[in-house]
Amino acid sequence: MRYGTKDVLKGVDISIAQGEVVTLLGPNGAGKTTTIEILEGFRMRSAGEVTVLGVDPARGDEVWRSRLGVVLQSWRDHGRWKVRELLAHFASYYAPFREPWPVDDLIRTVGLAEHAQQRVSRLSGGQRRRLDVAIGIVGRPELLFLDEPTVGFDPEARREFHDLVHRLADLDTAILLTTHDLDEAEKLADRILILAGGRIIADGSADALSRRVSTEAEVKWSLGGERFVHAASDPTAFVRDLFKQHGDAVTDLEVRRASLEETYMRLVHEIESGAGETTLREFEEAAR
Amino acid sequence: MMRWAPLKIGARRGVIEARHAFTTPEEMAGIVIPSVIAMVVIFFLRGVSIPGTEVSLGSMSLPSMIGMNITFFGMLGIVQALTVEREDGTLLRAKTVPGGMTAYFVGIIVESLIQLLFSLALVLIPGVIVFENVAFDGPGSWLLLLATVIMGVGATAPIGAALGALFSNPKSLALVMLPTMGLVAISGIFYPITALPTWVQAIGQVFPMYWLGLGMRASLLPDAMAAIEIGGSWRHLEMFAVLGAWTVLGLLLAPMLLRRVARRESGSAVAERQQRAMQRVG
Incomplete structure (x- = not known):
């Protein structure tokens, strides 16, 4: 067209x-x-x-x-x-x-x-x-x-x-x-x-889109009344370590991948700012 | 069956649309009030006779007005429907269903015809009762009236469709409305056209409205009244020739322009038109 x-x-x-x-x-x-x-x-x-x-x-x-x-x-x-x-x-x-x-x-x-x-x-x-x-x-x-x-x-x-x-x-x-x-x-x-x-x-x-776009997930937890946030590339391993270290003291645990909104914003922003070709190639490779 | 289905659905659509118009007070008022006002005026002109005749100005104006109504309902009704319904998305919706466009156009024509017949009866029935000189003089005058109505619809409806296709903006309805009102003045509707300068008479005779008024007068007035018309005659042949020419012109233009309208209709086109309409209001 x-x-x-x-x-x-x-x-x-x-x-x-x-x-x-x-x-x-x-x-x-x-x-x-x-x-x-x-x-x-x-x-x-x-x-x-x-x-x-x-x-x-x-x-x-x-x-x-x-x-x-x-x-x-x-x-x-x-x-x-x-x-x-x-x-x-x-x-x-x-x-x-x-x-x-x-x-x-x-x-x-x-x-x-x-x-x-x-x-x-x-x-x-x-x-x-x-x-x-x-x-x-x-x-x-x-x-x-x-x-x-x-x-x-x-x-x-x-x-x-x-x-x-x-x-x-x-x-x-x-x-x-x-x-x-x-x-x-x-x-x-x-x-x-x-x-x-x-x-x-x-x-x-x-x-699948959010997993491709963001390599890192956001992990949130509370420990002794204090709130922590950490970006982890391997959240499963990170959480395992967390429990190993603090055991039952860890509360309010949340693990979050990028939402569709974040994925979308990032993709579209990159395309519009000209970095699109690279993202697109990465994407196509990931899809294979 | 498949080929004819859109025509049948369209006819049903026209009947339903007409029924809605008749059950919507505002629309009904739009159809009835102008005719009633004109009838009242004409009624008071009963006593004023046209110089040199025994027929009153009222008796002359009544059939002429029926001719005028054919132009209004045949042409303006269709122009209005096409422009308004392109903006509200009726046409676009028709495009999304199988056979929808054909049914839509058939529906508009059927609806206008029903409204036209209604307005005809609205003027004709009281007219024949109240005005002594307005009468059917045997089957000949019935036939002439019928022929004039049919020729009139043929001459005005396709032109209305073509004009409606040209204007995508309901506001431009005024561009069609005002000249049509002007035509009323120069078509000998409320006063004999012979009272006007010859060059104005010539313009009036180009358009269907004059001839439709003439045809109606020929159907409903005593034959002696032909004396005050141009050339002292009802000029049936000329009437059919002019109305026929408009019919041919309309039938050449309308399908072409309507196809163009149908082809261009899309969601973004309607959204854009509505955007413009909002700006007009705001």
Whole structure:
């Protein structure tokens, strides 16, 4: 993909298996939106090859479209429609292609049963998003795109939404999620991709990423009412020594690897400050 | 079945949208109030007769107004729907479902048609009852009315779709609205066009609104009234020629421009438009 003379995306390779949740992270301007829109078939690429569900999105027909679900963040449409009416309407688009999800069942699944007869414009932000998700999955998609799905959710709605995503993955839906919420990414994703500088700079589970980035873990403990912090490259050995030395006197022990947030910040910072190539190589070596 | 499904879904969509408009008080007011105000004015013009005839200005204006309404609901309704619904993401949503774009455009057309028929009945039924000279004079005038309505929708709806596709900003609706209001003044809707300077008459006759008013007057007024029209005739042939030309132009432009709109719709495009809308407000 190219804007003007600058290549925006270079060799971005994403594969998602059935039932897998993949999160795409990256700073603004990294090409996240562009990538997703090319995959959704909403934007033409300038060069390269793209295949989604075995089809080039630029040539995707309605049959291909019926196998995808898309949930975007900028929707505030159909305000006059009632929840159930709108969902039933969108279910009818899929009927010629595949068996849509039974509407009442789906309304219960996304937790909108009480609001089935309410006008869409009266829903709260979180309810509205859940309706968007319901419309996105009413055709039982094989691949679902979720763009910042929980912006504006309260913690409870967020938790419910995360449960819903897990249930969808259990139904063998492949899910590609973008978010700025790293905590959410860590909770939801089987795999995390970080896109920066127009390429994928990291690909792995949150745990694997943090182990690759930080060689040191943070160990905290209390001893005789005093709190200690130590960075250890081999925390297991360090803790073993600690107990050998102080025995039962050690309390409140904590061992922490870098969080996804720290991993992410470090990776993205290095890419943006130009040290990216080295990090990337280290990474590729570690991946082998 | 698969090929026709979007048309069927679109038709259902149009009916549901129309029902929502009819059950939303503000929207209903938007449809009814202008017609009611105009009807009241026209009602008081019952006693004012057009010089040289026995027909009142009110009787003349009523059919003309129906012609005007065809332009309003056929064209402006579609322009408005297209610009507003591109900003709120309705179009983008249509793009994410199979057959969604076709169904969306069919839905808009069906909705406008329903609103048009409603506004037609709203003016026509009381009009025929209250105004002595406004009447159906046999099946011929029914047929002419029907033909004018159909030709009118053909001449205005595709142009509306093309204009709606050109403007992505609901604010630019005014760019379409104001000239249309101007057209009312020079299309002989509320006063015979022959009272205007010839060059203004010429401009008025380029656009469908004049001809739609003329067609409605031909359907509903006594034949003798043709005497005060341009050329002293209802000029059916010219009417069908002008409306037909607009239909052809609209049908050439609209699919092309709508395809362009559909192609360009994406999440980031809608987000950007909403950003701009926020700046307008703030």
